[in-house]
Amino acid sequence: MKNFIKIFIASAVLLSASLVQAQDETNRWSVALGINAIDFYSIDGGDDNLGGYFEELVDVSDYNILPAPSRLEIGYYVGDGIVATIAGSANSIDNVYEMDVEDLFYVSVDGGLRYNLREIYNGSDFFNPYLGIGGSYQFIEDISFGTFNGTIGFDVKVAENIYFNLQTTYKHPFEDQNGVFAAEGPRHFQHVAGVKFVWGAVDTDGDGIPDSKDDCPETPGLEQFNGCPDSDGDGIKDSEDECPYVAGPAETNGCPDSDGDTVLDKDDKCPETPGLVALMGCPDSDGDGIADGDDECPNEAGLAKFNGCPDTDGDGIADKDDECPNEAGVAELNGCPRPAVPTVQEQEQLNAYAKTILFELNKSDIQAQSAQTLSDIIDILKKYPESEFSIDGHTDSQGSEAYNQKLSEERANSVLRYLVNGGIEANRLSAEGFGESKPIATNSTAAGRQQNRRTEINLKK
Structure with a gap:
């Protein structure tokens, strides 16, 4: 049994360097079952006195151990690192220094408060030591007495909600006792090693973080964010992420800027193409202040x-x-x-020129002396390349009407051919004869008939 205790203590030290979970607000209730060792330790003199404090404390040869589960403790986390406990234990006393005793029945009922030291240094759950104070009432055969207790111990996690527990409690009597123990009273240590079970955590969203520690208890999240989610996995929790479903850097509050134009994608109308802030992230290739997407001529200002x-x-x-x-x-x-058109004055000049065009008698042949007149007409027509003109032929009333009609048509066409040969486009000209139908003077006089024998050049459009 002594070797078992040594192995148990050594195992506790090794486990304390591994997985640990302390009882706290996430697991308020605990039940611990274990063995206890009662140690009246060495005396420093006198046949009836117990030893000095802490003498040979770890000498397991002084321990009284009942080789069976002999202690039960119930704990409840009150808050602020404090756990209230109540415990009961039993033992058999047969080892009191230089005292002849055998199988004295030992029973203890304990109550107290325990403080998790991790609350002081704000450490992780890796290792949780604690201190405790309280009192208990002991029964040893025919005597009973109360004690003031001081406890030190630690918890080590070995599985989910299961913990290894090791602690030592010093029990000092309230007053001197008589009987089998000396007058100073049966002060002693009670060492405990056991297994603790904790429960009471509620995890509504099933993310492994109890509601009491979960800032987002109804939404599955991450431990690093106290149970709150990071939907886009960018290391910024959703509540602080302006773009919770698209990964982005912290300096832009979790929003990306895919094209690197300093306009965040959420505000960027052209998120894949670098652009201007003034145009909400869209480019303006020609620099005319109009985004390319709205610019019908994006490469011309x-x-x-x-x-x-x-x-x-x-x-x-x-x-x-x-x-x-x-x-x-x-x-x-x-x-x-x-198109430019002749002025009224130019139009009058054209007709003045046209009226002076001379033809051979009763023929359509243009006399040579009219060449200069026709040259002046050509110069005017060339000034208005978009304008179209009609060439109208007229005669006096001498001769038959049919003859006069034919002669007027031939003379109009003779002028048209001359003008075309002089460089005027044929499609700009038309010719028509009116015979004697449109006199501008009386045909009763020679002067009147001369005025009626004429050619006109009129603007069509």
Whole structure:
């Protein structure tokens, strides 16, 4: 039995360097079952006196041990590291220094308070020593007495909710006793080794962290966050993570910035492409202040009213829709300018020239002396390359109407051919004869008939 006690103590020391879990608010109730050793230790003189304090304390040869479970303790965690305990134990006394005793029956009822020293240094559950104070009442054969108790011990975890317990209690009598023990009273040590079972923890969310220690008792979480979750695994608990479902760094409160443009993805309209803060993280390739995604001309600086497209000629028509982007124009001509047209004065000049064109008598051949007049007409027409003109032939009323109609048509076409040969596009010209149908003067006089024999050049458009 003495060797067993030595092994038990050595095992406790080794276990104390391994897994430990103390009774606390997570496991308020405990029951401990073990063996106890009563030690009246060595005397330092006199046949009836017990020894001095702590003399040969670890000399197991002085121990009285009942080789069976002999102590039961119930504990309840009160709070602030304090555990209230009540215990009962039994033993058989046959070892009192230099006293002839045999099988004295020993019974003790104990109560007290124990303080977990881990509360002082705020350590982990790796190892939990404690101190205790209390009192007890002992019965040894025909005598009984009360004692004031001081306890020191520790708990070591060996399995879930199961702990190894080792403690020593010094019991000092309240008053002197008579009988088998000396007048100083039966002061003694009670050493205890046993197994403790704890329970009482509630873990609503099943994350292994009791509700009493769980800051998020209804949501499974991590021990490092006192039971609160870190859904995206970025090391920032959800309650402090502005982006709890997307991993991000601590310096941005858990939100990522995938493109590194300093605009967080949650605020970035273009999270995969570096952009500008002013454009909510979107790029502006042409620097016109319009995000590429909204810019119809992302590589050309333009105007907001044209969705980022330029209007080079400033005519209010975007270049992409402007058929004449470098010339101010009008919308109905798709941005091109209106064609230049002869002024009223120029139109009058054209007709003045045209009326002086001379033809051979009763023929459509143009006389050579009209070459300069036709050259002046060609110069005016070339100034307005977009304008179209009609060449109208007229005669006086002499001769038959049919003859006059034919002659007016031939003379109009003769002028048209001359103008085309002079460089005017044929598609800009048309010729028509009106015969004697549109006189501008009387045909009764020679002067009037001369005015009626004429050619006109009129602006069509």
